[in-house]
Amino acid sequence: MSKITHKRLTFIDVVRAYAIFLALLAHTFAATGFFKQLGSDALLIKQFTRMATPLFVFIFGFMIEFVYVRRAQHIGLPTIYNRIFIRSFQCYIAYALTSFSAVLGGYKSIEGFLSSLLFFSNSRFGNILRTYSVMLLFVPFIIKLRLKFGVKFIFFSLILLITSYSFIDEFQSIDFGFFNHQFNILFGVGLHKGGPSVYGALSFCFAGMFMASSLSRDEIENDNSLSNFYFASLVLLITLLFLGNAFIKEDIIEAWKLFSGFTYRKNNAPAYYIIGTFGSVLTITLFCFLIGYRTLPKPIKFILPIGTSSLISYTAGNIILNLLSVRANSMNLFVFVILFFFAIILIVRHINIFPYFNFFSDLMNFKYHKASQRISR
Numbered sequence: 001m002s003k004i005t006h007k008r009l010t011f012i013d014v015v016r017a018y019a020i021f022l023a024l025l026a027h028t029f030a031a032t033g034f035f036k037q038l039g040s041d042a043l044l045i046k047q048f049t050r051m052a053t054p055l056f057v058f059i060f061g062f063m064i065e066f067v068y069v070r071r072a073q074h075i076g077l078p079t080i081y082n083r084i085f086i087r088s089f090q091c092y093i094a095y096a097l098t099s100f101s102a103v104l105g106g107y108k109s110i111e112g113f114l115s116s117l118l119f120f121s122n123s124r125f126g127n128i129l130r131t132y133s134v135m136l137l138f139v140p141f142i143i144k145l146r147l148k149f150g151v152k153f154i155f156f157s158l159i160l161l162i163t164s165y166s167f168i169d170e171f172q173s174i175d176f177g178f179f180n181h182q183f184n185i186l187f188g189v190g191l192h193k194g195g196p197s198v199y200g201a202l203s204f205c206f207a208g209m210f211m212a213s214s215l216s217r218d219e220i221e222n223d224n225s226l227s228n229f230y231f232a233s234l235v236l237l238i239t240l241l242f243l244g245n246a247f248i249k250e251d252i253i254e255a256w257k258l259f260s261g262f263t264y265r266k267n268n269a270p271a272y273y274i275i276g277t278f279g280s281v282l283t284i285t286l287f288c289f290l291i292g293y294r295t296l297p298k299p300i301k302f303i304l305p306i307g308t309s310s311l312i313s314y315t316a317g318n319i320i321l322n323l324l325s326v327r328a329n330s331m332n333l334f335v336f337v338i339l340f341f342f343a344i345i346l347i348v349r350h351i352n353i354f355p356y357f358n359f360f361s362d363l364m365n366f367k368y369h370k371a372s373q374r375i376s377r
Contacts, residue, residue, distance in 0.1 A: 061208025
């Protein structure tokens with residue numbers, strides 16, 4: 001059986017690095033209290049950073065299609081189960097480490113940390129990792145349906161998902177008691193507020209899968225035209241415009257303000273998922289147009305490991321934020337942001353020099369025999 005290889009799509013790695021930059025920038029401004037100092041002017045920054053989470057999950061869906069679906073098509077679905085479940089475990093451990101770092105930083109109690117592990121409370125700056133860990137458990141089932149019914153399953157599921165959000169909204173006022181937090185995490189309903197829910201984030205995921213399905217192997221290997229990719233983008237944008245017209249009550253300017261703020265996301269509103277998906281499609285299309293298969297300049301290559309090692313860079317960045325405290329004045333913030341991102345780049349580029357990194361890497365990938373061999377040396 002021939003080995004399946006995939007040529008890296010450079011523009012995807014750049015988009016992923018961009019999404020991490022936006023997310024960590026937003027977390028930095030929140031951690032330093034700079035958003036509070038800006039007051040209503042913070043919306044000028046949040047209109048960019050709010051796109052980080054939709055873009056994250058969109059690229060997550062893109063890679064499901066581009067890597068796992070194509071691998072399943074060639075060597076069978078059972079062969080990828082193990083890798084998917086390991087990735088889910090890794091995301092949960094990253095979520096737990098982020099939450100525990102908040103304890104060390106004085107932002108969370110031990111009780112709060114333990115409750116976050118059971119999804120009774122949130123992690124400080126790590127909740128998207130929790131969403132990933134849960135979503136990955138459903139990925140084999142999604143891929144199975146994708147292989148059976150084709151790309152049309154992804155496209156129509158996206159439409160049905162967004163349509164269903166308006167009906168789920170009716171359950172917002174229901175008190176689920178002890179399980180309010182879990183119902184919010186999974187479905188975006190109940191008295192507890194916060195998002196995106198796992199069910200809601202599936203719309204970002206399916207949109208990413210649909211975009212990735214438009215890239216044929218011949219185009220990727222031979223650097224041919226990306227016309228199919230742009231056509232898929234146009235189809236999604238037109239579809240989302242129709243859905244937006246049907247489910248977004250506010251005018252464009254007001255809707256953008258509510259999206260950029262926390263209102264739509266907090267309430268898991270259909271508008272959050274429509275605008276977030278629309279923005280993600282636009283962003284990835286723009287990066288594809290600007291970069292495509294072109295050779296990247298050295299400065300971008302230097303920071304690219306942030307995108308290629310996204311789980312490590314995102315987790316490390318948020319742990320650093322939880323451990324440090326910086327006063328919110330302009331000079332402190334500027335210096336901190338520069339040093340903060342430079343530290344992440346160094347960590348990601350040279351992660352293998354950290355003591356016992358390979359040992360813990362083996363454990364995280366369930367390679368226990370290899371890990372035991374390292375200890376016995």
